Amino acid sequence: MKNRSKHNLLYFFILSTFFCVKTVAQDSKITTTIDPKIDQLLKEKRKLNTSLFLNEGYKIQIFYGNSEESKKKLQEFKKEFKDLDGTIIFNSPNYKVWIGNFKSRIEVERAMIEIRKKYPSALIIKPSN
Template sequence: MRNLALRPILLISFIFLLLSSKTFAQESKTTVEQDAKFQLLLKEKQKINNNISITDSYKIQIFYGSGEESKKKLSEFKRDFKDIEGTIIYSNPTYKVYVGNYKSRLHAEKVLIDIKKKYPSALLIKPGK
């Protein structure tokens, strides 16, 4: 009686063993051809993303107000300080103009001194905190 109960289990196990040895996985080689301009575009996007990051570094806020005024202030700032990047962030109900991207507070404070000569209301912030 016991042998009769084991027989179907052994038969099914044997069939699965045979089938599993005959299966083959799919193998293929994929080659990706991309335009050289794509790498240039990717590098530009990474540079932009690094400048927009607002959570892990110190920024200097030079203005807050309406959208049109913020655009004017940002373009004016870029004329005065060509080497410092800036961005406009919308924070309901106003727009804020952030400039710089500083990892240390000390470096941000040094730049803030120069910026305050032209923009007296500028202040040092650490967004997201």
């Protein structure tokens, strides 16, 4: 009987040592890969967030008319002024091409100097909801 309890104790000791060594010996190395498209999506989201406020800012309207002409004007504008965003707004019966999202009147006036060279009929607007 004493011999059997010694064997049980020995088995218990061996098993507990095996499990202890196994848990202590674990190393974790985590590697993460980030898709470059995520950065691009974050940049686009930041642009959208900054352009969401309407009542607080100014925009420049460079064109109003039908749908096809407004699309052409917007593409033409984006080729020349790559740093400014533009959008087409429908206000029955015309489509309007709005440029920029300026926080102050001074910013919009500075941009207007350059834009008026190409689009003399451009005007400053303060959109409302």
